[in-house]
Amino acid sequence: xxxxxxxxxxxxxxxxxxxxxxxxxxxxxxxxxxxxxxxxxxxxxxxxxxxxxxxxxxxxxxxxxxxxxxxxxxxxxxxxxxxxxxxxxxxxxxxxxxxxxxxxxxxxxxxxxxxxxxxxxxxxxxxxxxxxxxxxxxxxxxxxxxxxxxxxxxxxxxxxxxxxxxxxxxxxxxxxxxxxxxxxxxxxxxxxxxxxxxxxxxxxxxxxxxxxxxxxxxxxxxxxxxxxxxxxxxxxxxxxxxxxxxxxxxxxxxxxxxxxxxxxxxxxxxxxxxxxxxxxxxxxxxxxxxxxxxxxxxxxxxxxxxxxxxxxxxxxxxxxxxxxxxxxxxxxxxxxxxxxxx
Amino acid sequence: xxxxxxxxxxxxxxxxxxxxxxxxxxxxxxxxxxxxxxxxxxxxxxxxxxxxxxxxxxxxxxxxxxxxxxxxxxxxxxxxxxxxxxxxxxxxxxxxxxxxxxxxxxxxxxxxxxxxxxxxxxxxxxxxxxxxxxxxxxxxxxxxxxxxxxxxxxxxxxxxxxxxxxxxxxxxxxxxxxxxxxxxxxxxxxxxxxxxxxxxxxxxxxxxxxxxxxxxxxxxxxxxxxxxxxxxxxxxxxxxxxxxxxxxxxxxxxxxxxxxxxxxxxxxxxxxxxxxxxxxxxxxxxxxxxxxxxxxxxxxxxxxxxxxxxxxxxxxxxxxxxxxxxxxxxxxxxxxxxxxxxxxxxxxxxxxxxxxxxxxxxxxxxxxxxxxxxxxxxxxxxxxxxxxxxxxxxxxxxxxxxxxxxxxxxxxxxxxxxxxxxxxxxxxxxxxxxxxxxxxxxxxxxxxxxxx
Numbered sequence: 001x002x003x004x005x006x007x008x009x010x011x012x013x014x015x016x017x018x019x020x021x022x023x024x025x026x027x028x029x030x031x032x033x034x035x036x037x038x039x040x041x042x043x044x045x046x047x048x049x050x051x052x053x054x055x056x057x058x059x060x061x062x063x064x065x066x067x068x069x070x071x072x073x074x075x076x077x078x079x080x081x082x083x084x085x086x087x088x089x090x091x092x093x094x095x096x097x098x099x100x101x102x103x104x105x106x107x108x109x110x111x112x113x114x115x116x117x118x119x120x121x122x123x124x125x126x127x128x129x130x131x132x133x134x135x136x137x138x139x140x141x142x143x144x145x146x147x148x149x150x151x152x153x154x155x156x157x158x159x160x161x162x163x164x165x166x167x168x169x170x171x172x173x174x175x176x177x178x179x180x181x182x183x184x185x186x187x188x189x190x191x192x193x194x195x196x197x198x199x200x201x202x203x204x205x206x207x208x209x210x211x212x213x214x215x216x217x218x219x220x221x222x223x224x225x226x227x228x229x230x231x232x233x234x235x236x237x238x239x240x241x242x243x244x245x246x247x248x249x250x251x252x253x254x255x256x257x258x259x260x261x262x263x264x265x266x267x268x269x270x271x272x273x274x275x276x277x278x279x280x281x282x283x284x285x286x287x288x289x290x291x292x293x294x295x296x297x298x299x300x301x302x303x304x305x306x307x308x309x310x311x312x313x314x315x316x317x318x319x320x321x322x323x324x325x326x327x328x329x330x331x332x333x334x335x336x337x338x339x340x341x342x
Numbered sequence: 343x344x345x346x347x348x349x350x351x352x353x354x355x356x357x358x359x360x361x362x363x364x365x366x367x368x369x370x371x372x373x374x375x376x377x378x379x380x381x382x383x384x385x386x387x388x389x390x391x392x393x394x395x396x397x398x399x400x401x402x403x404x405x406x407x408x409x410x411x412x413x414x415x416x417x418x419x420x421x422x423x424x425x426x427x428x429x430x431x432x433x434x435x436x437x438x439x440x441x442x443x444x445x446x447x448x449x450x451x452x453x454x455x456x457x458x459x460x461x462x463x464x465x466x467x468x469x470x471x472x473x474x475x476x477x478x479x480x481x482x483x484x485x486x487x488x489x490x491x492x493x494x495x496x497x498x499x500x501x502x503x504x505x506x507x508x509x510x511x512x513x514x515x516x517x518x519x520x521x522x523x524x525x526x527x528x529x530x531x532x533x534x535x536x537x538x539x540x541x542x543x544x545x546x547x548x549x550x551x552x553x554x555x556x557x558x559x560x561x562x563x564x565x566x567x568x569x570x571x572x573x574x575x576x577x578x579x580x581x582x583x584x585x586x587x588x589x590x591x592x593x594x595x596x597x598x599x600x601x602x603x604x605x606x607x608x609x610x611x612x613x614x615x616x617x618x619x620x621x622x623x624x625x626x627x628x629x630x631x632x633x634x635x636x637x638x639x640x641x642x643x644x645x646x647x648x649x650x651x652x653x654x655x656x657x658x659x660x661x662x663x664x665x666x667x668x669x670x671x672x673x674x675x676x677x678x679x680x681x682x683x684x685x686x687x688x689x690x691x692x693x694x695x696x697x698x699x700x701x702x703x704x705x706x707x708x709x710x711x712x713x714x715x716x717x718x719x720x721x722x723x724x725x726x727x728x729x730x731x732x733x734x735x736x737x738x739x740x741x742x743x744x745x746x747x748x749x750x751x752x753x754x755x756x757x758x759x760x761x762x763x764x765x766x767x768x769x770x771x772x773x774x775x776x777x778x779x780x781x782x783x784x785x786x787x788x789x790x791x792x793x794x
Contacts, residue, residue, distance in 0.1 A: 026730060026742060028641055030723070033755065040559040040727045047729055048481045049440040056642050056742040058726035059755075076638050119523060224755045249560075249757040252520040306442055313477075317561055 024075045027055035027295055031065020031082030032175060033224065034111060034243060035280050038314050039082055042302045045313070050301070052294030057082075062175050066283065069103070070095035073287045079295055081283045084111065084175035089341055102286035105338035106299060107328060108308055110320035112244035112269040113179055113276045116254040118236045122161035124257035128275070130157045132188025134165045135218045137211040140194050145201075148213045168231050168240040169212075171222035179278045180241055181210050184259075187275070229253065244269065245318025269320040270310075277320065286337055296335075303328050401766050401773075407513040408767025411549035411564065412504040414475055414538065418451040419497045420487060426494050433491055444480035444487075448472055448502070456534070459541040466530040474531060474538075476503035478558065478565035503551075504544065506563040506760035508535045512546055515759065552767060556729040557744065557752070563760035566753070568768055570728050574644050574743030575713060575775075577735060581648025582655055582712050587705050589652075590659030591694075597660075598667040599689050618657035625654045626718030634722060641723035642742035644732065650718045655708040662704020666697035699790035706783040710776050716747040724748055746772045 029039055036059045047054025058065075062083040069081035070091055087105065095103060115126060133156045138145040153160035170176040189195045189209035198206040212218050221228045221240075228240040229250060239257070244264055247254055256264060259275060268274040282302075289296050301307060303325060308314050310321040322328065365373065422429060424447065425439055449472035456462070456471060479502040487494060503509075507527035510516040512535075521529045538544040555567025601607045629650035633639045639646050670693050678688035694701075719725060725748050732741035744752075746768060753765035 024640060028723075028742075030726075036727070037560040037757065041561055043727065044559040044562075044729060045441065048484065051437075054729035056723075056726050056728050056730075058642070058723050059752075060720075060725070071635075074638075076634060076640055078641070225757065226755060243757075246757040248525050250759065251525040252516075252523040253759075306440075313561060 025293055026053040027080065027292055027298055028058075028078040029055055029080040029082060029282075030058040030060055030068050030078045031080075031282070032062040032084040032280070033059040034062075034084040034175060035082035035108070035282065037245065037317065038108065038280070038319055039282070041313055041317060042298075042307055045307065046294075046298050046301050050294060050297060052297065055294075055298060061173065066091045067094070069283055069285060070098055070100050072098040073100055073285065075292075077285075079285055079288045079292050080299075083281045083283060084278065085178060086279070086281060087283055087338075087341070092341070100285055100287065102337040104284040104286055104299075104332070104335065106282050106284065106303060106332060107279050107322055107324075108282060108302065108319065109280055109314065109322045109325075110269055110277045111280050112264050112266075112274060112318075112320060113176060113183075113278070114242050114244055114247050114264040115239055115257040115259065116232075116242055116247050117239045117257065118232055119253055119255050121236055121255070122163055123255055124153070124160060124239065125261065126160075126257050126259050127157075127191070128184045128188035128259070129191040130160065130188070131167075131184045132192055132194065132209075133157070135167055135169075135212050136185065136189065136194065136209070137213050138194070138208065140192050140197060143197075145194060145197050145208075164237050165217045166235060166238045167218045168221050168228045168238050169218055170228075170241055171220040173222060175278075176241065176243070179276065183276045183278075185210060185212070243318070244320070248318045266315060266318070266320050270323065279322075280319070283338075286335060289335060299332050300329070303332055401769050404763060405766025405768075405770045407515075408552055408763045408770075409549050410513070410546055411551065412509040412512050412544060412546045413501050414504050415499060415501050415543045415545075416448065416451045416455055416475065417497050417499050418447050418483060419454075420483075420494045421447060421450075422495045425487060431491055431494065433488070436491060436494075437488060439484070441480035441484050444483045445472070447483065448475050448479055455538070455543060459537065459543065461534065461537045461541070463530050463533050463537070465528075466534060470528065470531055471534060473527075474505055474508050474535060476505050476564050477562045478503055503562075503564045504535070506758060508532070508544075509564050510760055510763075511535060513763070515763070552764075553771075556731060557727060557749065558729070559727070560756050560758055560761075563756070563758045563764060566761070566764055568746065568749060568771060570731055571744040571746045571749035571768070572771075573732060573738075574647070574724070574728075575746045577644035577732065577739055577743060578648040578651055578745060579709055579713060580735065581645060581739065582651045582709060583705070585649070585652040586655045586659055586708065590656050590705070591663055591701060593656075594660045594663035594667060595689060595694065598664050599693065600685070614657050614660050618661060621717070622654050622715050623717040623721070625650050626721035628653065629718060630721045640740055640742070642726050642728065643740050644743045644745075645739040646722045647719055647724050647743075647745065648739070650722060651712040651715060654715065654718065655712045658708035658711065659701075659705050662708070663697070663701045666700025666704065667693060669700065670696045696792060699787055699792075703783045703787045706779050706786070710779040710783075713775060713779070714747050714772065716745075716751055719745055719748055725751060727752070746775070 036057060039057045043055040043057050046052070062085055065081035066083055066087055068078050071077045087103070092103070095101070115124070117124065133139050134150060134153065136148055139148045139150070150156050150165060152162050152164055154162040156165070169180060186209050189206065195206040195209055198208045221231065225242050225246040228242060232238045232240050242254070244266070247256055262268050262274045264274045269277045284299055305325070306312055308321060308325060315321050424443060426436055428435060449468055452471045452475065453468050479500070482502060483500065486498070486500070507516050507524065508531070511532050516524070516527060516532070518529050518532060521527045521532050535544060551565070552567045553572065554569045555565060556570045557567070558565040597607060597610065629646055633646045633649055634641060674692050674696065675688050678692045679685070683691065716725070724743070724745055726742065726744065728742050728744045730742065732738035732743045750765050750768045750772065753761045753768060
């Protein structure tokens, strides 16, 4: 008999749990794994210094985060989506169709993308053209596009060390890859004149530029930077693509390469000298402001000078502070929703 | 004699040829095949054991250091000029001083500690000395001050965490040579740490906080602990046990003892066997669609995780329970029915108690499997940075929490190398839990199982 009672109570619990959607008192954030460490730092400090609970920060990728944000309005949807790339029109449309009309765009700063290799190996001074000639499927030779036959970095550029080409680049699901494609490969495509040839051959947007060789010289890493680091550890010839903050945490294992002669650092990225960087954002659902306790305070805290400013903990961890932070602070205080994408 | 010679000299080996100790070619071939098979089997076992030893060895060598932690003792002067500018000890005003306001107090305290211990190291500024202390320390101070407001103006002795790199120095992860290249620590700071240790202000002890503290952000790996993860996993296991055990047992008792044998029960049987083989991520998708989107349950909550894991564990429990029920000899049922028991009485008074050890074993193994599961939790928002402890049950079931395997996954993705050690430490904790559960299952089986 007790068994019957037990099953009955179990079913009762299940029924209760299915109906009781408890009121939420903590902020829910999801999105980019690049923004995650910064968001975690802010969440931690927020929980310590305010009477609100520490926000919950989920990772899962920029696109997934924005999609979650756009699922609708209500306590079982997230409040903030972290994103390492700008929101897309398709996201905005999805949001609108689910009743999420007012979204605030907050740019928190810039993230540098660096090229680094094993600390005991050679040092490199790259240009985007070197990377294009090393990794592209087709390169320019005597004015025509031919299959890439370069074996070593010396083949690419006589100034570079005589070391086999082996690059660990972020997989296509990463936001970092977009920046790599655009700021390095595409820039190199343009610089070597390959873009012209593609266009002349009828490829209007020079899409061929982004085709990378598939003979094992370039390896996509779908995991995190920790995986790239482990690969370099196992294969000392490899050169990996990292976020600036990751590199700064592992300067005893990695040596960084210059790009166009500029050493990546918070300063050179802020000044725009170092070319490979991108803005980081988070997107706030305005309908949740005033409903979820502490949400407004959290965003204001995030963009305040003592957090996101040049001397704040985010900058110390590797985020490049936004020179237009004051404008962002004002927009956040006024809860200005973002306009249409331009 | 002549027969024997005739046989042994014959072209083909005879049936009763020679001594048993003389092996004919066929026997030799068979024996060789057997030896080969034995060697292959042994090789497979050795390979498996070596893999296990390698895995455990690497986890333990990486992770065992997570259980010790370096602490620094500092005497902090709780400066009223900084903490309570108006001097009226108003808790609300004192609460306005953020952790950023407390950091300078620690820097001053470190400077004084160096003066008192007569430590002077070339090229070491005040800021560098303060970096020896974890960024968690200002929060610790602030909490203390808010709880003991009347101690403002006094000097209080605190035992604070040393920063991750200093901690790593005493665990062999950071060396003078690596500090030379490391942006986050300098050899001068390590020298200071050594001198503080000589002065008795720096010590290494067992890391209880690893079990009790919540997760911490990337800038303070030394403060990161498993508290929320252990609690979250515990809550989920409670939910799984409470839901899956009665449901699973009820389903299998019905299927085994009461259900008529027809195509419907056959179909159910096949589907349960199939469900046990469904990849766990599928249950996560189901959980997201049904429990979060349709039922409106909160994200990242142990209740959803527990429900999803219940679905995942149910087939395992049903299969184990049915096997246990089948193992009870029919004579027991017949005897019970023979003396006039009803079908239900025979099941509940005789069959179920006899099958209980098998059911419990299956349940514990199912729970152990659920404890180590990460994939379904990925989709229901439990793979997250959670610092706030959930409330006590049952309210706490609806609060955000983490889980042990999720914490391992999270830590392996962090940039600071100190998290590698933490992740391996978390794996050790998880393995200990699993070994305990499996041991319990074995003990139960050994003690209570009856064989017929």
